[in-house]
Amino acid sequence: MPANISPDAPPLTGIRVVDLTTVMMGPFATQILADYGADVIKVEPPAGDIMRLAGPLKSPAMGPMYLQANRNKRSIALDLKKPGAREALLKLCEHTDVFVSNVRPAAMRRLALGPDDVRAVNPRLTYLSLIGYGESGPYAGRPAYDDLIQGMTGFAALIGQSSGRPQYVPVTIADRIVGLNAVHAILAALIHRERTGQGQAIEVPMFETMAQFVLGDHMGGRAFDPAIGPPGYNRLLAPDRRPYRTMDGFICTLVYTDKHWSSFFSAIGRADEFKSDPRFVSQEARTTRYAEIYGVLADILQTRTTEEWMVLLQKADIPCVPLYDLDELIDDPHLAAVGFFQRMDHPTEGPIKLTGIPAHWSRSRMTITRHAPLIGEQSVEILREAGFDDAQIRQLCAEGTVVDGRPSRPREESSS
Numbered sequence: 001m002p003a004n005i006s007p008d009a010p011p012l013t014g015i016r017v018v019d020l021t022t023v024m025m026g027p028f029a030t031q032i033l034a035d036y037g038a039d040v041i042k043v044e045p046p047a048g049d050i051m052r053l054a055g056p057l058k059s060p061a062m063g064p065m066y067l068q069a070n071r072n073k074r075s076i077a078l079d080l081k082k083p084g085a086r087e088a089l090l091k092l093c094e095h096t097d098v099f100v101s102n103v104r105p106a107a108m109r110r111l112a113l114g115p116d117d118v119r120a121v122n123p124r125l126t127y128l129s130l131i132g133y134g135e136s137g138p139y140a141g142r143p144a145y146d147d148l149i150q151g152m153t154g155f156a157a158l159i160g161q162s163s164g165r166p167q168y169v170p171v172t173i174a175d176r177i178v179g180l181n182a183v184h185a186i187l188a189a190l191i192h193r194e195r196t197g198q199g200q201a202i203e204v205p206m207f208e209t210m211a212q213f214v215l216g217d218h219m220g221g222r223a224f225d226p227a228i229g230p231p232g233y234n235r236l237l238a239p240d241r242r243p244y245r246t247m248d249g250f251i252c253t254l255v256y257t258d259k260h261w262s263s264f265f266s267a268i269g270r271a272d273e274f275k276s277d278p279r280f281v282s283q284e285a286r287t288t289r290y291a292e293i294y295g296v297l298a299d300i301l302q303t304r305t306t307e308e309w310m311v312l313l314q315k316a317d318i319p320c321v322p323l324y325d326l327d328e329l330i331d332d333p334h335l336a337a338v339g340f341f342q343r344m345d346h347p348t349e350g351p352i353k354l355t356g357i358p359a360h361w362s363r364s365r366m367t368i369t370r371h372a373p374l375i376g377e378q379s380v381e382i383l384r385e386a387g388f389d390d391a392q393i394r395q396l397c398a399e400g401t402v403v404d405g406r407p408s409r410p411r412e413e414s415s416s
Contacts (some may be wrong), residue, residue, distance in 0.1 A: 010037025010366045015190070017041065017098040018089070019073065020113075022049045022144070024172045025206070026102040026130050027069040028179035033098075033186065034072035035357045041092065041382055042073045044097040045080070046403050048375040059348050061375060067346070070372040071354055076383070077376030077403030090115065090121050091386045097193075098186055110337040115201035126189040127201040130182055134205045144206050149174040153210040154218065162237050178209045181399060235287070240294035243323045244301040251306050253313055253320035255297060258283060263316040268300065292311055331372055346371045347407050376405030 005013050015038040021032040027042075034040040039264025042049075051069070052061040076092075078085040090113075093099055099118050101108060108114045108129075115127040132144025150156055150168045155279070160166035182204045193199055217236060235241065243250040255264050265274035274280050279289050279296075286293055301309060306322065313320040324332070335341065340356045357366050379402050383393050396402040 003067035008363055008365050010035075011361075011364050012036040012038040015039070015098065016096045017100060018043060018092055018096045020089075020099070020101040020103060021130065022126075022174070023101065023105050024049055024055070024065065024069060025175035025179045026182070027066075028098055028176050029130070029182040029186075030073065030100060031069045032180075032183050034370075035368070037364075037366065038098075039103055040073040041096075041378075042070060042075045042373065043089065044075055044375055046077050046375070046400070048077070049257065051377075058350075062349055062372070063348070067349070067352055067372045071368050073372045073373060074370070074378035074382060075373035075376055075405065076379040077405060078379075079401055080113070084396055084399065084400045086111060086113065088386070088388070088396065088402065090118065091388070092382065093118050093125060095386075096122065096125055097190065098126045098128065100128045100130065100182070100186070104141060105129055105131060105135060119199060119201065122199070124193060124197065124199045124376050126186060126193065126199050127183060128186055128189070129201070129203050129204055133207045134279065142375065146172045146174045149206045149210050152207060154214045157211075158214075158218070158232075158237065160183045161232075162239050162241070174206055177213055178204060178206045181209050196259050198338065201323050227326065235290040238290040238294045239290070240298040244298050246301055246306045246309055247304055249306040250323040251309050251313075251322055252322060253301075253309070253318060255318055261286075264313075264318055267312050267316040277284065302379060342368050344368065344371060348374065373403045374407060377407065379404050380406060 005363045012033060013345055017030055017038050017040045019026065019040050020043045021027055021030065022044075030038075030040045030042070044406070049066060049070070052063055054063040054065045057063055065140050078088060080086060080089065083380070101113075105114065115129070118127055119125055126306070131140075132142055132149070132303055133139035135141075142157060147168055150173065153174070156166040156168055159169070185202050185204055188334075189200060189202060192379055208351050215231075217233050220231040220233060221227050222231045243252050261280050262271070262274050265271050265280075278285060279293055280286060304312070310322065321326075329335075330341075340358070342354045342356050344350060344354065346352050352371070357368070378396075380393055383402065384390075388396070393402070393404075397404050
């Protein structure tokens with residue numbers, strides 16, 4: 001560890017990331033890196049990341065999803081269609097550890113910003129491309145969005161199989177899962193560089209990553225060659241694996257092990273049924289009949305109120321929780337007690353509430369120290385750090401190559 005970095009500093013202190021990503025997959029990955037202490041430089045087009053516009057909006061270009069995913073970052077706004085912007089970006093990369101892009105590889109090559117171009121100025125750099133489909137396959141270059149990848153990797157069909165109608169998960173689940181995979185790929189590449197001195201180029205494709213994620217649960221009988229049955233894990237596909245209706249609402253519970261089922265039937269005064277009904281008597285028996293046994297459970301849970309079931313199931317040591325809506329999640333007392341949310345003042349939005357950093361470390365101290373930036377809010381300071389003088393910066397701003405987005409700056413310093 002360099003001598004000037006405190007042992008209590010966030011673990012990625014000293015790592016610099018140039019972040020050429022928009023929407024959610026890339027920004028979520030780099031949010032995690034920034035939360036862990038990396039200096040993440042968000043490279044935006046002059047109009048900014050499109051997620052700035054996802055409302056509700058209090059003021060222009062500062063939507064709530066953007067505020068969450070881009071905290072702890074700095075923004076430089078560059079028009080990469082102009083030659084000066086490409087030169088500025090490559091200058092930044094000379095002293096950068098990681099370059100992340102979710103621009104299609106063909107477009108990056110046209111900009112002369114592909115892996116070979118960027119790594120030519122810094123061979124130790126890790127160049128990570130977030131793409132829709134692996135470049136060696138027939139789908140290479142196709143557009144890919146969360147909804148499309150959910151559709152192709154079975155999410156929508158799986159929901160339809162258990163509920164009767166294909167639907168997307170109402171969370172950007174593909175973007176976020178692939179973003180998490182990008183984080184661990186970057187961290188592994190940094191370890192590799194420390195051991196070998198060499199950087200490298202990495203592709204993280206959405207389709208293949210999510211296919212692995214889904215099929216880890218659902219290969220089923222097709223895990224064998226020849227297949228011994230259809231794909232799918234029957235417990236996850238049982239129609240009554242869902243929040244259960246009670247007399248006055250819903251409850252979420254998992255009656256799973258032998259001990260759980262024995263305790264459940266004892267708690268409702270039907271202990272003999274567990275011992276005598278062949279559907280319930282063992283884990284092996286239940287494994288083949290989840291649809292039936294979850295249907296029985298659904299019928300039983302409708303006979304009492306949610307509160308009655310919470311008391312009874314907790315006393316029997318059976319896992320259960322209430323069914324939350326989003327407001328109840330945000331107002332949850334446990335999240336408040338652990339300090340999950342962090343409040344800070346934003347220069348245009350005023351007081352805002354941010355989801356916190358969920359991991360707790362015994363030594364490293366991590367917190368949200370920077371608000372999500374305005375478009376190009378740090379353009380000038382980032383260019384100065386890269387070695388540009390004030391005259392060069394004024395020229396880049398004047399020609400529209402760079403946007404200087406500093407708030408409330410004096411007129412005489414507006415472009416320097």
